[in-house]
Amino acid sequence: MTHALDRTDTLRELLDRQFGEYTDQLTELTLHTRQPDYGGHDPDTLRRLIETARQGVADTAQALKRMSEGTYGVCERCGQDIPTARLEILPSARFCVPCQQRR
Secondary structure, X not given: OHHHHHHHHHHHHHHHXXXXXXXXXXXXXXXXXXXXXXXXXXXXXXXXXXXXXXXXXXXXXXXXXXXXXOOOOEOOOOOOEXXXXXXXXXXXXXXXXXXXXXX
16 A cells, blocks of 8 residues: 555655746746737737646646546546556556557
């Protein structure tokens, strides 16, 4: 049981860190949009980067919510456990690999 708790704590820390990184990135990119030259970024590229950061914030927040609800690490499609190795690579994963490939 301790191993499962350690794994959950490690994944929660990873998600918390990831959430902070996406939030910081979104803040920085938003500041660039307010600069006359877009902070040296192409406006279209900047828009795509902001959308990616927003999606990262949303995905990570949803993963943290699933963790607090006790449904984290369970595939939303088939209900099987998502392997720890997948969650370590993609902590906000909502689906196991076979179900993700079917989407």
